[in-house]
Amino acid sequence: MSVTSSSQDGADAGVSVGMAAARLGVTTSTLRSWERRYGVTPSLRTPGGHRRYSDADIERLDQVQRDIQSGLPPAAAAAAALRADTAPEPATRARRGAGPGGRVIAVPGASASARGLARAAGQLDLDGVENLILEGLRSGGVLRTWDEMMRPVLVAVGKRWAESGEAIEVEHVLSEAALGALRRRRAELPVADERRPVLLSSAVRDQHTLTLHVLAVGLMERRVPARIIGAQVPVAALAAAVRRIRPAAVFVNCAVSGGVDPDELAAQLPRTRPPTLVVVGGAGWPSELPGALRRAAGLEEALDLLAGSA
Missing domain, CATH: 1.10.1240.10 (Methionine synthase domain)
Structure with missing residues (x-):
């Protein structure tokens, strides 16, 4: 039977299904499936009637998940968790899979x-x-x-x-x-098509692209169009892309030492009108950079520089 909680009386208001799923490392559809099929339900409700998971509920779900991982069928794991004492496990009991390896x-x-x-x-x-x-x-x-x-x-x-x-x-x-x-x-995410795009690239000897995709989402959250070239882009290819689309800004990521020659980059990138801002980021850049390149200390600073130029 569900218990209605109220934030006004200081009771535990619980967490939403999305937050519970994030804490457990499962999807929301998994939690809803366990509730529908096996009766592992959240025990709290908000004053508005929304279901919420208490800490005890999440402990119970965690036990279900661990038993499934150890080979127990989901229905049996759920039934065992619902029958089990709600007291915390002894501190001396090791969790499955938590040791080295x-x-x-x-x-x-x-x-x-x-x-x-x-x-x-x-x-x-x-x-x-x-x-x-x-x-x-x-x-x-x-x-x-x-x-x-x-x-x-x-x-x-x-x-x-x-x-x-x-x-x-x-x-x-x-x-x-x-x-x-x-x-x-x-x-x-929508973008403002009338704004000049930002071009995102990795250095010629850098195969990492995750940072580029993070920046692209961040730019599009600010309604700035972003175009990703990808990994290991030669300077000549990047220069050709700049001439082709005349972006508001270029970002070049380099996470590996010696992955790019900053002097070559500054010399080969074409001068455009309006000018194209060139921002670099990553641990692979040397401490001294040509004046044409702007260094971003982190993702937030890179986003501010790139979005501000568009």
């Missing part, structure tokens, strides 16, 4: 959404990871989703690989899902 990617101090994303990525749930990221983009915008959800997990996976040589498969799933979610979000 297990499925869990540790993201200490990260947000609940990042922990949920790490869990879904650790399960190699490509569609689930993509949907979690897309929900974050829709509700919080690209910068918040990047800072609070995506980047902590990417860093954690990179650390896991550096320390043990493991989790390459997790990184591949995470990257593929992130690109899918960012592309889907771009397709949802």
